[in-house]
Amino acid sequence: MILKKDTPPEPASEWRTVSLQRVPEDVARTLASHGLRPPSCQICVQSKMRLDGRFGECWLAVGSEQIAVVVRNGHPAQVAWTTPLNHVMGARSQSVTGGGVLILDVAGQPEEVLRYDSGQASLFGGIAGQIDKFVAPKREEKKKREAAKRAAEEGKPPEPEAKPEKASAPPVLNFDELLAKQRDLLCGECGRAYPKNSKVCPFCIKRGNTMLRILKFAGPYKKQIAAMGGLMIFEMVLNLVPPQIMRIVVDRALISDSRSGLMLMMVVLMGLVMLLRHATGMFQARLGVWVGSHITTRIQQQAFNHLQQLSMSFFTKHQTGALMSRINSDARQMQGFLTEGIQYTVVNILVIVGVSATLLIMNPFLGFLVLVPAPLVVIISGFVWRYLHRRWRLAYSSMSAVSAYLNDALSGARVIKAFGRENDEVERFERKSGTARDHMIDAETTWQTVIPLLNMVVQSSTLLVWYFGAFEVYGGRLTLGGLMAYVSYLGMIYGPLQLLSRLNDWFTRSLTAAARVFEILDTEPEIKDESAARPMPNIQGHIELKQVVFGYEKHTQVLKGLSLDLKPGEMIGLVGSSGAGKSTLINLIGRLYDCDEGEILVDGVNVKEIRVSDLRRQLGFVLQDTFLFSGTIAENIAYARPEATRKEVIEAAVAANAHEYIMKLPDGYDTVVGERGQRLSGGERQRISIARAILHNPRILILDEATSSVDTITEAKIQLALSNLVKGRTTIAIAHRLSTLRHADRLVVVKDGRVAEEGTHLELMAKENGEYKKLVEIQTEWSRTIAIGGH
Amino acid sequence: MVARPEDAEALASGEKPAEGKPKVKAETVNWLDAAKLLFLWPGGTAPVRMTIEGEKSFLRVYAAYAFPHSDPQRFIQFFEGKPDGGRGDVIGILEDSKQLSESARKAVEEALGRGYVVPKVKRIVEVRDRRWLVQWIVETDRGIVEFEMNDIYEQIQVQLHNRVMLIDVHGNRYEIQDMTKLDPESLAFLNRFL
Structure with missing residues (x-):
């Protein structure tokens, strides 16, 4: 949706700091009458939807003392809802199909105060998060008071107050970071929101700039392209010659048999022109193929190289097929434009100009x-x-x-x-x-x-x-020959004229393709080395997570303040139901994503300050879905250490209990696997990935459901292989099948984005109504049911 | 995933599960009888209330379509509202909303509308092809709206029964329920891209 063209001028520059859009004068005035004015008003943003779900203009303003919603639908702005901030006990954003609702807990009652569309979900989700964080201590305080009151009514002694671990500063209501992030999502030129998952504003694409950038790809081949252009012009000039020869033939050579000498000369000349034309065409086509292939490859290589630098979040937001199309089809479209488009355009314009001039001069x-x-x-x-x-x-x-x-x-x-x-x-x-x-x-x-x-x-x-x-x-x-030459020239001009009408379409498509490729090249990797990134060639494996908050979409938190401490060499088992945040946690430790709040420390250093290559080199993953690249088993095992010797590869396979089955394959370690290779079972693939991790020799090992989809005997073999692998490494293992974690030093139960409880199996089983105990009992009950049912 | 007896046994150390142990229940469906349903919606942003006669009352309910595209009149599931305003437990499924009284249907539509913000396009007012993007002005059941597309091949989706979904650059969806029922001018605009 776009801003209306008749948006009134901004009333005061002070609003610019707290809003993403121009705050209309009447909205500013209405808010001010309720005490909402910067700097006490900290954010004022527009939603394009009314509370009844109809399209309209609504403004949400949050101040240090008051919250208000102002509507403005063709009438002067008026306050639709307002409440003092100290009445608010909680805030959340509720996603609905096609948008969302901002819900505030006001004096114990949930109130829907604003609706928004999908494009604004992250903005209003962020606002809800900030408000909720701000009022959280007040809510906790209220809960405690109510609990104490209940206890007093029931005559129970009041529960002793737990000592806070560390005195933390009271939360401050601050939307600066949110506003800065949201401003990044707006086009710097026109202020409109960028399309979803893109940083290219379709309103502000400049043809000239894009064209210049495309031309840069042709830079290294400018000599060849100039030669092609020269050949094209030469061919065009040659095309103008035959009608003139024809004119001489008709007017002079054919009038008498005494002119047979002239006739012979003309035929020879025509033959020469013909030869030159075809030779020119041939060289030009050969050069075109060479230049075109080089440019396409150059674009593809640059795009692929950049893709490899991009963070995981880029790949989760873009479909693989769409990215493949950008690298393949869009690069080809750009190449077509560079090698043929520009030159055809120039040559056709030259033909039109040259032939028109000839026609006008002739008659x-x-x-x-x-x-x-x-x-x-x-x-x-x-x-x-x-x-x-x-x-x-x-x-x-x-x-x-x-x-x-x-x-x-x-x-x-x-x-x-x-x-x-x-x-x-x-x-x-x-x-x-x-x-x-x-x-x-x-x-x-x-x-x-x-x-x-x-x-x-x-x-x-x-x-x-x-x-x-x-x-x-x-x-x-006019002579007869002149007329015939004239008609010939006429045939040459209409083709280029028809082509002119398609030029616009051709240019547009090429520039759109280029814009899509440039979008990849212009995307900044979210995870990259800071300028002062610290080299850490020898990680000990001490991992600390402090109040980590993270969501794949900023408005939906998956981890909600998770804290955890792992000693070097310790193995912990992460337990919890699906969607609790276990896999997200290991994604953050591996720095596939960066956390939104809190920090993750490795050996006391924030992961954001560690050189990414050092961190990844000392991290090993064994995942549920093992991905094998097209290549031999040996190449797949040595993927992380291509310089490994064959002996090391075999030793890794032996430690992973994979050697025996590999040797049973006709081609042994040279067996080709992957998309078009030998079919391997889940357990066999899994053991290759364990061998890969053993050879990689990481200090920190992550096992994500490494044995979930295999039979009992295979699982036993994998467990044996894993016990070789985990020795002396800090290990985090996720498993739904709780028995696979029996070797863990400690079990950590994750629930709803937080650590619910931790301890050894026996400690956790001793907890009445403990989360872990519940999970174990469900598995026990379920397995009994299966056993009785005989399945 | 099927748990194996030996795993759980090993974990539970051979002890019998305690009384009041958590149970895994099979899912069931509570089919709601339209004749027993009473709805109350005072209007505005007030919550929709629901009573199953002789059973229970709910102060706040939400509803969701089981088949939002192919059969939106039927199979509507109701959820209990949680104290924080979110969706709570499932109450049951109503097979056919046509069996309800008009006022009840209105309340159900309100409950549905709160969870399903996909404007239904009644008329295409204007389409401007601006080379890099296509600008649409459409009249919907939620008012007139203007939006943009930058990839018409992916953002115009023709589905079953002549249903067309228009998706804008921000991922918002606008639904044309039956393109054959559009007025000729609107259809002409749409046909430019079909």
């Missing part, structure tokens, strides 16, 4: 007849192309629907057969391919009908030239 009257309808040709061609383009687009999209269906049906062949649905699938395919056929026929027949019609219209001026040209010949103002 100004006929030249006028030809050139007057030229703009008309460009306009009509433009309409025709657009009309055809829509039909082709429809045809192509229905064809890609057929491809997508084929992909589905062939990948799912097993399911289709298992459920006996072959005939239904055949019917579905027939329907889809039938639609594609109809669209193709429609597009092709329209093309075959419209193009000859267009050509006929375009070429109709040839008839005029023949007719009026004849009078010029009768009048002796």
Whole structure:
């Protein structure tokens, strides 16, 4: 959504610091009458939705003493809701399909105070988070008072007050960081929000700048491109020669058999021109292929290189298919533009100018007849192309629907057969391919009908030239040869004229493709070495998490103030239900993401200050879904240490209990695995990944559900391999199957983004109503049920 | 994942689970009888209340479609409102909202509308092709709105039964329930991209 053009001027610069948009004068006045004015008003932002869910203009202002919502729907602003901040006991943002609601707990009652759309979820989620953090101590205080009151009523002695571990400063209401982050999401030029997951403002893309950036890719090949341009111009000049030869042949050589010598000369000359034209065309095409391939590769390499530097959050926000398309198709589109687009444009303009000048010089009257309808040709061609383009687009999209269906049906062949649905699938395919056929026929027949019609219209001026040209010949103002040459030139000018109408479309598509590629190149990696990043070549493995807060989407926190301390060489088991935050925790330790609040220390140093390469080199992951790259088993084991010797690879495989089965394969360690390689079972792949981790020899080891999807015997083998691996390393293991954590020094139960309890198995089992005890009992009960049921 | 007896046994050290142990329950569906349902919604932002006659009353309920696109009139699930304003436990599913009285239906629509902010497009007022992006002005059941698309191939999705979903650059969705029922001018705007 865009800002209305008639937005009134900003009333005072003071509002600029607390708002993302221009605060209208009447809104500012209304807020001020309720005591909300900067600096006491700390944030004032607009939602484009009213509380009843209809579109409208609502402003939320939060001050140090008051919160207010102001509506402004074509009428002067008025306060729709307000409350003193000290009445607020909690704040949260509730996601709904297509947007969200800001809910405040006012005197024990949840009140919906504002609605917003999807694009504003992170803003209002952040506001709710800040308010909630600010009022949290007050809420806790109130809870304690109520508990004490209840205890007094029931005649129980009051519970002794727990001593706070450390005196912490009272939270301060501060939206500066949130506002700064949100401003980063607005275009610096027009102030509009960037599209989702993008930093390219479609309103402010400048064609000139983008074009200059594209041209930079061609920099190293400018000599070859200049040569191509020269050859094109040479070919264009050569094209102008044959009609002149024809004119001489008709006017001079054919008039008498005594001119056979001249005739021979002309034929030889024409042969030479023909030879030169084809030779020029050949060199130009060969050069085009060379330059084009080099430019495409250069763009692809730069984009891929940059992608490798980007943080995990970039990959979770972008679909793999879309990124692949950017690297493949968009790079090709840019290459087409650089190698062909620019030169065709130049050459065609030269042809139009050169031929028009020749026509006017040869005969100004006929030249006028030809050139007057030229703009008309460009306009009509433009309409025709657009009309055809829509039909082709429809045809192509229905064809890609057929491809997508084929992909589905062939990948799912097993399911289709298992459920006996072959005939239904055949019917579905027939329907889809039938639609594609109809669209193709429609597009092709329209093309075959419209193009000859267009050509006929375009070429109709040839008839005029023949007719009026004849009078010029009768009048002796033009020779017969001159007329024939004239008609030949005429044929050369209409092609480029038709092409001119498509130039705009071509440029636009190329520049859009370029903008998408530049978006990758312009994305700053979220996780990178600070300028003062500390080298840590020998990590001991002491990990501390202090009040860590994190959410993949900033408005939805996954970890909500989690603290944990791991001694060097200790193995802890992370336990908890799905979605509790266990995998998120290890993602943060591995610095695949950075936490939003709090800190993670390794050997007493904040991970953000450790050189990323040092940290990652000393971290090892064994995950549930083992990814094997296309290559041999040996290459996959040595992935993190390509310089490892074959002996080290074998020793790692032996320690991972993988050697035996690898040696049973016909090609041993040279067996090719991955997408097109040998099929390995889950347990076999898992043991390769353990061998990989053993060879990597990390100080900190992370095991995420490493044995969850294998049978008992395989699990036993993997457990044995893991016990070799964890020795002497700080290890964090996640497992739903609690028995796999029996070797852990300590178990940590994560619940709702926080550590709920920690201790050894026996300590935790001794806790009445403990979270861990509940989990164990559920598993025990469930396994009994299975045992009795005989499954 | 299926737990194996030996795992849990090993963990529980052979002890029998204590009384009042947590149980894993199979999911069940509580089909609600429209004749027994009473709804109260005073209007505005007040919560929607619900009573199942002879059983229980709920001071705040939320509702969600089971089939928001293919059958929005039927199979509506109700949730109890939590004290903090969030969604709590499931109350049950109403098979057909047409069986309710008009005032009850209105309250249910309100409860649904609070959890489902996807404006329904009634008319396409204008479409401006601005080369880098397409600007739309549409009239919806929630008022007139202006939005932009920058990738029409991905942001116009034709679904089953002539339903079209328009998605703007920020991920907001606008639903055309049946494109064949649009007025000719709106359809002409849409057909530019189909």
